[in-house]
Amino acid sequence: MPDWIARANIEYFKKLLETETDPERRRVIERELAEEERKLAALLKKQDVKKEG
Numbered sequence: 001m002p003d004w005i006a007r008a009n010i011e012y013f014k015k016l017l018e019t020e021t022d023p024e025r026r027r028v029i030e031r032e033l034a035e036e037e038r039k040l041a042a043l044l045k046k047q048d049v050k051k052e053g
Contacts, residue, residue: 003047006040 013033020026 001039001043003040003043006036006043009036010040
């Protein structure tokens with residue numbers, strides 16, 4: 001997955017959290033946000049390794 005997709009998903013989930021008040025839905029969104037942040041971190045690490053050679 002390209003890193004721009006992960007970044008877009010992160011922004012989307014953050015935007016949802018701005019207005020969501022239901023505790024269960026917030027937990028789901030927060031879990032999804034954390035997963036996308038992990039994916040982005042892994043992608044960036046992979047890109048750094050490729051750059052280093």
